[in-house]
Amino acid sequence: MAVTRRSWTGWRFAGPFLAVFALVYVAPIAYSFYLSLFRTRLIGGTTFVGFDNYVQAVGDPQFWSAFGRVALFLAVQVPIMLFLALLAALAIDSGRLYGTGFFRISVFLPYAVPAAVAALMWGFMYGAQFGLVGDLNDAFGLSLPDPLSAELVLLSIGNIVTWEFVGYNMLILYSALRVVNPSLYEAAQIDGAGQLRIVWAIKLPALRGALLVATIFSIIGSFHLFNEPAILRNLAPNAITTYFTPNLYAYWLSFAGQRFDYSAAIAIVMGVITMVVAYAVQLRGMRRGALS
Amino acid sequence: MTTNRRHTLLLGAVALSMSLLAAACGADPGGSDPGGGSAAPASTAAANEVQAALDAGGTLKVWAWEPTLKQVVAGFQAKYPKVTVDLVNAGTGNDQYTALQNAIKAGSGVPDVAQIEYYALPQFSLAKSVTDLRAFGADQLQGTFTPGPWASVHSGAGVYGLPMDSGPMALFYNKDVFDKHGIEVPATWDDFVAAAEKLHAADPKAYITNDTGDAGFTTSLIWQAGGRPYQVDGTSVAVNFGDAGTQKFTSTWQKLVSGKLVAPIGSWSDAWYKGLSDGTIASLVIGAWMPANLESGVKAGAGKWRVAPMPQWESGGKATSENGGSSLAVPEAAANKALAYAFLKYAAVEEGVQARVDGGAFPATTAQLSSPAFQDKEFPYFGGQQVNKVLAESANQVADGWSYLPYQVYANSVFNDTVGKAYAGGATLSEGLKSWQDASIKYGQEQGFSVR
Known part of the structure; x- marks a missing residue:
């Protein structure tokens, strides 16, 4: 009797979490997986096709072109963004800035702007016809390249995302710096270390865990790029294809193409890839942590 | 170490679940029932059924974005006080079709009448998501409409909507x-x-x-x-x-x-x-x-x-x-098809047409197109x-x-x-x-x- 009661106590604590977890987390994944095993056609209705949708996804050049684009984005944008965030965090933490509170808030502020609004705002600035770029061209007789052209649009999106997330990553890094015991700095100074030496020998090692978390969030964010291209597409429909990013492609397949089944397969493939990459980065980060 | 690994798995799992959000939108692969309509052109019986529906009254949900339909709804409700029309703008063009497809798939929230552009109508008629209006005698309306729009609402012999306007x-x-x-x-x-x-x-x-x-x-x-x-x-x-x-x-x-x-x-x-x-x-x-x-x-x-x-x-x-132009159609899953058809007829053939023309719409009916009042109207915006x-x-x-x-x-x-x-x-x-x-x-x- 007592044994039974004790085991139920555990469930009572875990139950609310497990219920929500099952409902909002396991159920959508299971349902998406279930969807991905079927194919619904306008002619012929719905049939069970096993893993055909996955086979199609693996051989789908549009999917891989979308994947290549976000991979390039990840390789270029994330290091730049994290480097800028690191600089900002170190600058604030150095204690040598006037008005750190203001600086911190103003760098963080873009993160508080909803992504859709940010994309729209930047879209208007990027406009070479009626936007800021167009006005600059008119006012100074310039011919600036169109940021929304097919060649430059990925770069322009990278700029928006960097603007949005530098402050967020800065906060992650800054809070990691705040927990460093100040006596370490004092000891270093007594030993004759300069500021750069302190950054290199104390602050950067202290930041490793936070950097890893920020990197993993950024990897997930890059693979899930959606808002910015989806909104800028209204302004540049010929530069941003419907398969510009994997998520945009999945969205388009679902809502324009009525291919919920294939879209679910794409989402699962992309989820697995994201998981593998995030896991690889985590493992590598942990191994380096163990070595030092 | 174990904590770390669990943490890693959780992060990966977060990644997976975020991916899936894009795909987790209602669609039931097992439940698409074509529901073949009965297309028997029995005109008097159909006319009686429509009249009976009007006499009985009820509520109609209409999905449309075309602005002049507001006047049509007002006129329809004035003429048939027992009928209440709920005119909803569920989005323009593609947005509305997406919502409509989802409602049809989900089997709930389907409107009784939907505005569907000519280019989009075949997609709905082919999937048998909209009703073949021959059951209500729509095939006898040939000659009421100009040939382009009339052809556009056909799929095979079936009539899947009534032309609302046209875009020559x-x-x-x-x-x-x-x-x-x-x-x-x-x-x-x-x-x-x-x-x-x-x-x-x-x-x-x-x-x-x-x-x-x-x-x-x-x-x-x-x-x-x-x-x-x-x-x-x-x-x-x-x-x-x-x-x-x-x-x-x-x-x-x-x-x-x-x-x-x-x-x-x-x-x-x-x-x-x-x-x-x-x-x-x-x-x-x-x-x-x-x-x-x-x-x-x-x-x-x-x-x-x-x-x-x-x-x-x-x-x-x-x-x-033609460029653009819309029909009004009745989804197969509509609750009150006879009443819906009465609204279609009012809006596309009867008094509603003139109300829409007065509001600036371009009709698809030969009577309005050839009437002197329509042709001779001088537009101040266009310099008379x-x-x-x-x-x-x-x-x-x-x-x-x-x-x-x-x-x-x-x-x-x-x-x-x-x-x-x-x-x-x-x-x-x-x-x-x-x-x-x-x-x-x-x-x-x-x-x-x-x-x-």
Whole structure:
């Protein structure tokens, strides 16, 4: 009797979490997986096709072109963004800035702007016809390249995302710096270390865990790029294809193409890839942590 | 270590679940019941059923975005006080179709009446998501409507909607701008190209028109040029953008695109309205439903704009095509189909038509189109011109034999992926149309059509 009661106590604590977890987390994944095993056609209705949708996804050049684009984005944008965030965090933490509170808030502020609004705002600035770029061209007789052209649009999106997330990553890094015991700095100074030496020998090692978390969030964010291209597409429909990013492609397949089944397969493939990459980065980060 | 690993797995799992959000939208692969309608043309019984539904009254949910339907609803409710109409704007065009498809799939929240554009109707009729209105005697309405829209609501012998308006094309132009630069109203597309060059040379900020790649516009021009890229016979479909009519279009239009003679501004954008207002977009070749839009959206253009016949591919030619235009349809899952049909008839055939014409809509009914009151109406916005004369003439000259794909909604949605490259400078229009053709064929095959 007592044994039974004790085991139920555990469930009572875990139950609310497990219920929500099952409902909002396991159920959508299971349902998406279930969807991905079927194919619904306008002619012929719905049939069970096993893993055909996955086979199609693996051989789908549009999917891989979308994947290549976000991979390039990840390789270029994330290091730049994290480097800028690191600089900002170190600058604030150095204690040598006037008005750190203001600086911190103003760098963080873009993160508080909803992504859709940010994309729209930047879209208007990027406009070479009626936007800021167009006005600059008119006012100074310039011919600036169109940021929304097919060649430059990925770069322009990278700029928006960097603007949005530098402050967020800065906060992650800054809070990691705040927990460093100040006596370490004092000891270093007594030993004759300069500021750069302190950054290199104390602050950067202290930041490793936070950097890893920020990197993993950024990897997930890059693979899930959606808002910015989806909104800028209204302004540049010929530069941003419907398969510009994997998520945009999945969205388009679902809502324009009525291919919920294939879209679910794409989402699962992309989820697995994201998981593998995030896991690889985590493992590598942990191994380096163990070595030092 | 274990904590770390669990943490890692959780992060990975978060990644997976975030991916899945994009796909986790209601769709039931097991539950699409075609629900074949009973299409027995028994007219008196059907008329009685409709009358009985009106007498009994009830509530109708109507999904439409067309503004003049408000007056129609008011008139309908005044005439049949027992009926309450709930007019909902569930989005324009594609947005509404997405919502409608989802509601039909989910089997709940389906409206009784939905506005569906002609190009999109086959997608719904083929999936049997909309009712064959022959059950209510709609097949006897032949002759009520002009031939183009009447053909557009048919799929095989079935009638899947009642034509609400039509969009025979015409040239809308800013006379002030044309006069200022001494440009004649173009009678042919060659003249149009010449006018584009002359205007842009005289004022580098001004363009004859705008175009950033618009599927509806492109197909309408190919239609007028005699191209028939889509051949549809039930579930057998052919797509071919290599025919002579299409080539006629591409060879002329390529000059405008390559020469940067069309404004790179998307239609219906803020920049577009601005260009129409300040004269930097000097003309539009567009459907006959445009006057009301110009009057409300381009107030600065009052008195400046005029309407002329659509430019021709051959000098002296008299062929036009349709651009846009909508039907009203009754979803198969509608709760009260007889009452819904009564509303359709009121809006598309009876008093509702005149109410919509008074509100500035362009009808699809022969009675209104040929009535002197309609044709002789002078529009102050167009400098007192009898605009409807030009538009009604265009309605009579619509070239026949055109059909859209049964999945045109999707095809149009990937137009900019393919033909858009021609506007971004990476391909020619013919190459773009060829890859659009390939994408359309691929999707058709995936959807179970036999595509040639």
